[in-house]
Amino acid sequence: QVQLVESGGGLVQAGGSLRLSCTASDSAFRFNPANWYRQAPGKQRELVAGTTTSGYTTYVDSVKGRFAISRDIAKNTVYLQMNNLKPEDTAVYYCNVVVRGVINYWGQGTQVTVSS
Numbered sequence: 001q002v003q004l005v006e007s008g009g010g011l012v013q014a015g016g017s018l019r020l021s022c023t024a025s026d027s028a029f030r031f032n033p034a035n036w037y038r039q040a041p042g043k044q045r046e047l048v049a050g051t052t053t054s055g056y057t058t059y060v061d062s063v064k065g066r067f068a069i070s071r072d073i074a075k076n077t078v079y080l081q082m083n084n085l086k087p088e089d090t091a092v093y094y095c096n097v098v099v100r101g102v103i104n105y106w107g108q109g110t111q112v113t114v115s116s
Helices: none
Strands: 004-007 010-013 018-024 034-039 046-051 057-059 067-072 077-082 091-099 103-106 110-115
Touching: 004 091, 018 034, 018 091, 018 110, 034 067, 034 077, 046 067, 046 077, 057 067
Parallel strands: 010 110
Antiparallel strands: 004 018, 018 077, 034 046, 034 091, 046 057, 067 077, 091 103, 091 110
16 A cells, blocks of 8 residues: 655645645655646546656646656655646645556645635
């Protein structure tokens, strides 16, 4: 079992920045892809950003150029730097790791609210 603990959410004005952190209970991020998802009220959960073990990153179009995913292997932590936030970024953000390509682990979620 991998435990994921997220932090860094909060309330911010449009145009502001937040950095989300996700710390794993073991070295899961060293050997497996990691992702950030979000879910807004009444909407399906969507993949926001992902990173592979080789450092390849991918983003949903709506956040390209504003968000950046990164990992610190020594700290077992994955980050999501979010800049120029917009009200439509408001959601609960979830950290995810896929172990051995089939086992999904999720964090508890952290609320991000962007006011206009």
